[in-house]
Amino acid sequence: MEKAKKKTTKAAKCACPFCEEMVEVTALPFCQACGVVVRYCAKCETPAPKNAKVCPKCGGKLTSK
Secondary structure, eight states: OOOOOOOOOOOOEEEOTTTOOEEEOOSSOEETTTTEEOEEETTTOOEEOTTOSSOTTTOOOEEOO
16 A cells, blocks of 8 residues: 655745744734734835834835735
8 A cells, every 4th residue: 555645835935024034925924033914015015114004115005915
């Protein structure tokens, strides 16, 4: 009888723009090292500070990647 091969998929990761720690790419990327939910500008894709209401670079709407 053959052993069933397990498919393992590695989660995609990216660096936190605030502390450079590697975090999993999800709907709401969360950095455990610095405690930030990483949000990005929909226009210029710049990471924004956690308390920002709009993008500090262009004033665009913030989203999560």
